[in-house]
Amino acid sequence: MTFLDVKNVTHHFFKEQQVATALENVNFSVGAGEFVSFLGPSGCGKSTLLSLLAGLLTPTAGEIQFAGDVEIGYMLQQDFLFPWKTIEENVALGLTLLKRENHDIVDELLEQFELAHTKKLYPPQLSGGMRQRIALARTLAVKPTLLLLDEPFSALDFRSKLSLENFVSETLKQFSTTTILVTHDISEAIAMSDKVFIFSARPGTILKSFIIPQEIRELTPFDARNAPAFQVLFQEIWEELDTDEY
């Protein structure tokens, strides 16, 4: 079942001096419950595409269609927790604004993320990995049906990144949330996704898509990295991006 359909989307940024074309003729679709990743050179318009999907920007041309109502959760490139609010208040932010205040959801999430003890603390008192998890909790608290993740693990050290990948993958399977992940890390894309889209340099357009084989999908992101099929796919995507002057 198609959950999201993007048709011929083009986006220009208008400035006084010039027009920058960020995206050109982007076409793809995502099925319900699928996890897809975007890979592409820096500045090719991946974050722009997420902003378009989230409704922060309106595409200059083309259409974005959702099957029915969607609640979008968008996790920005950095955590952007509010330092003047406690962890608890940060996680509850979306619920507060949508007038659906519910302490049980917040407590449950914090419990599940093993961060219940940080409830009354403030973001600067937490480590980068913890803050990233809180930002994810804040995004998930409103129970989004479409989750947009913009390089959520890029600021983390390798170990925290791997453990957080496992954690996110597990959590999202439970919620069966449709997810789009933007990343620069080919391994991460393969290990976490069902499908990987490769973008060209700016103006970004989809060059190729890779379906991740079932044998990799079944494994946790950490174990997936050791699967035999993983290396083959990594090589293929690497070469694709190489010709793309990555």
Next chain:
Amino acid sequence: MNIDQLQQQYNEQRRQEKRKIFAFQFVILIGLLLLWEVTTHFRILDPLIFSSPRAVGSMFIAKISDGSLFPHIAITMFETVVGFILGTLFGTLLAISLWSSKTFADVMDPYLVVLNAMPKVAIGPIILVIFGPNMLAVLVMGVLISVIISTLVIFSAFQQVNENYVKVMQLFGASKYETFRHVILPASTPTIISTLKVNVGLSWVGVIVGEFLVSSSGLGYLIISGFQVFNFTLVFLALLIIIVLATIMYKGVEMIERKVLEKQ
């Protein structure tokens, strides 16, 4: 020696250091007063112009006991506190209205620049004519002098709030008011508090100048009237009281600042 003892030793050293500094400060104060007394006593400085600590002291006691000083102190304090609060409040409200409409902010920009550059005390006589020679004119003066600069500083703090925090709010469908309440205001609180400190000083300037002009009551009036009858003991008395009160107010605001910032 164990760690506890070392810690105690360290604290003891710190306390001694502090006591030493305080002693120096106290000696300087006494020295200045003595110098003032001696130079005027031996007429190195003209006592008619520079008065003397003893003269100021005895006038202070006389005016306290006949009750003629207190009303002036009360009036000036009231005007300064009200001018300070209103100046900051109006400044904040103006900054909010500028923030809430980009068009309004762009339109107002040149006017704010001009108003800010203009020396506010220069329009004192006009204010006096408009509001009459009463307390209202003094209050207007006290407010006017701080309101524009507060507006500009607070508005620029609003604008400097990381736009990604605002984006987070947009993603949750927040209204402009909610964005203000949850992001803009808390993010700018430190700036607003630091304008408070500046405004304490500015309000004193505005109020004293206002009292010079209105010339009916208050410590500024005492300075002007003392000057007119060449009673410089009165001028120094009023001046010293202003210094003490302004310092107390400034320290009070500093305490509020610490309290608020601690909470954040």
